[in-house]
Amino acid sequence: MSDYRTEECPVVDSATGSIDYGPPSPRDVPLLMSSLVAWRNSDEAARLPGPVRAGVLAYQFVTIHPFADGNGRTARALGTWELWTSGYRMRGFLSVEEEYHRDLPRYYGSLQMGLPSNYYSGRNNPDLTPWLSYFVETMATAAVRVRDRALRLRHAAPPDPPAWEELTRPQQQLLMRLLLAGMDRNTEECPTFTPHDVAEWFGVSPATARQWLDEWRCQRLIVPASGHEQVRRWALREELATLVAGAISATRGGPIAQVQTGHTELDRS
Numbered sequence: 001m002s003d004y005r006t007e008e009c010p011v012v013d014s015a016t017g018s019i020d021y022g023p024p025s026p027r028d029v030p031l032l033m034s035s036l037v038a039w040r041n042s043d044e045a046a047r048l049p050g051p052v053r054a055g056v057l058a059y060q061f062v063t064i065h066p067f068a069d070g071n072g073r074t075a076r077a078l079g080t081w082e083l084w085t086s087g088y089r090m091r092g093f094l095s096v097e098e099e100y101h102r103d104l105p106r107y108y109g110s111l112q113m114g115l116p117s118n119y120y121s122g123r124n125n126p127d128l129t130p131w132l133s134y135f136v137e138t139m140a141t142a143a144v145r146v147r148d149r150a151l152r153l154r155h156a157a158p159p160d161p162p163a164w165e166e167l168t169r170p171q172q173q174l175l176m177r178l179l180l181a182g183m184d185r186n187t188e189e190c191p192t193f194t195p196h197d198v199a200e201w202f203g204v205s206p207a208t209a210r211q212w213l214d215e216w217r218c219q220r221l222i223v224p225a226s227g228h229e230q231v232r233r234w235a236l237r238e239e240l241a242t243l244v245a246g247a248i249s250a251t252r253g254g255p256i257a258q259v260q261t262g263h264t265e266l267d268r269s
Helices: 026-040 050-064 071-085 096-102 104-112 129-155 169-184 195-202 206-218 238-250
Strands: 019-021 222-224 234-236
Touching: 026 050, 050 071, 050 129, 071 096, 096 104, 096 129, 104 129, 169 195, 169 206, 169 234, 169 238, 195 206, 206 222, 234 238
Parallel strands: none
Antiparallel strands: 222 234
C-alpha cells in the first residue's frame, strides 16, 4: 500500500497545461482520510442507501486525492467495493466503471460539478446532488445492460448439437473407422462396409456384428448399400455419410489429428 503523498499534486490538463484541480494540502490528507473512514463506519452513513454511500465514498476519496498517483482508479474500486458490501455484487457482472468509459467527458464533468479548481474554495463541502445523480444513473444503466444481456442469453435458442453427438460410442467409432478407411482407399466418398468389416474393426463375433447392424438400421444410422434381398453391404445415412466425406476431403495431405470432427480419438476403445 502506498503512503499518503507528501507533496502538492495538482491535476493538470495535458492539452492546455492549466490546473483542473488543486487537491488539499498534504498536511491535511491524513486527517481528511481519517474523517472519511469514520464517516463510512458511522450510523449516519449506515442509514443511507448503498449506492448513495458508495457514491459519496468514491467522490470524497478522489477529492482528497491522498496518493501521488492512482487516485481515480482507487476511488472507482472503493465505490465498487461499497456496492458489493451493500448487496449489489450481482456476481461480478455489474461494472459501473465500464459505463464511465463509454462517456469519459461526462464522467469527469460530473466529478467537477462546475466547482472552483481549488479544494478550499468550495470542494471541501459541496452539494453532491449532481454527482450522486450521475453515479446512481450510471449504476442503473449498467444494471439494465446486465439484465438485457441475461435475457438475451436466456431466450437464445441453443445451437443444434453436431450430428455425431447423438450417437453412442460404438456408433461414433464406426464413423471414425469409415473415415480412416476412406483415407486408406484414396477416395473422397464415405466407404460402404460389410458385417465382416464391423466384426474386424470392433473385435466382436460375426453374430454380434450382425446384431449391431440390425440395431443401427432400426435407429436409422445405416441403410442398405445394395438392392439384394440379403444385405451384404451397408452405408451410413446420408447426413452422416456427407459428414465423413467432408472430413476425408479436409484431411487430404494432413495428419489425422487435423480432422475437425470433434472426436479424433473415437477409434480408441
